Amino acid sequence: MKILFVGDVVGKIGLDTLENYLPQIKQRVKPQLTIVNGENANGGKGIKVEDYQRIQVAGADVVSGGNHIWDKREVMDFIDDPGKKILRPYNYPGKNVPGRGCIEIKVNQKKVxxxxxxxxxLMQPIDNPFYAFDELLPTLDKDAIKFVDFHAETTSEKIAIGNYLTGRVSAVIGTHTHVQTNDAHIFNKETAYLTDVGMTGSYDGILGVKKEPILNRFLTQRPNKFEVDDDGRMQIGFCVVDINDQTNNARSIHNYVINPDNKKFLD
Structure with a gap:
């Protein structure tokens, strides 16, 4: 099974980029499942129902989240809708957290x-993800494919999770830092891993945000209001994971970035 995963969609330019490129990418890759991280879709922080709908219409089967999932109050109006395949991090504390952190879907009769x-x-404190995986994984069908979007800040924690989950899940793909890493590989011929898949949004900003406020922050050490760069050129970061349906082990993982300086994927 081929799974296409697209990195953090940031703001209007991220949504425009996704609508422009995702159909072309899917035509080339022919994935059986497409996952898109959408937690930054609305102005760089949070997601509204119209953003979710644009991501879905562009070609996403599942929309994953992260630390900004609650930033728009409107998310509470649809995050519990069983017809909407949207995720928030599983390990938020408490017994009655809205939404869900794990979704089961069928792809050609294969459970994923x-x-x-x-x-x-370096994130706001929530439940320990290592223990959360120990709690969650035994409750899932052992014969199913398990694909993880691990939304985290530090490379060390991401690599540690990749090692911790080797042989227990099919893929661990990092999000949140918005810069694609060059370390795609397969742990022990079992679990595909990538520290960060990158972002979908402005190529000319800094992590999707306008440059000037960030530069002023570093130069003056005074607060500056950050704004999403919706006027720059486009980029999209993604990866393709091929998983053996019989063993649930990853066969290959390839990461790509399309931007004004690199359009080879579409040639």
């Missing part, structure tokens, strides 16, 4: 779990 989990290092 998409899991959204958030890291702790």
């Amino acid at each position: 779990y998409v899991i959204n989990m958030q890291g702790n290092a």
Whole structure:
């Protein structure tokens, strides 16, 4: 099974980019399942129902989240809708957290779990993701494919999770830092791994945000209001994971970035 995963969609330019490129990518890759991280879709922080709908119409089967999932109050109006395949991190504390952190879907009669989990290092404190995986995984069908979006800040925590889950899930793909890493590989011929898949949004900003406020922050050490760069050129980061339906082990993982300086994928 081929699974296409697209990195953090940031703002209007991210949504425009997704609508422009995702159909072309899917035509080339022919994935059986497409997952898109959409937690930054609305102005860089949060997601509204209209953003979810645009991502879905563009070609996403599942929309994953992260630390900004609650930033728009409107998310509470649809995150519990069983007809909407949207995720928030599984390990938010408490017994009655809205939404879900794991979704089960069928792809050609093959069961697939998409899991959204958030890291702790340099992030707001939530439940320990290592223990959360220990709690969740035994409750899932052992014969199913398990694909993880691990939304975290530090490379060390992401790599640690990749090692911790080797042989227990089919893929661990990192999100949140918006810069694609060059370390796609398969742990022990079992679990596909990538520290960060990158972002979908402005190529000319800084992590999708306008440059000037960030530069002023570094130069003056005074607060500056950050704004999403919706006027720059486009980029999209994604990866393709091929998983053996019989063993649930990853066969290959390839990561790509399409931007004004690199359009080879579409040639």
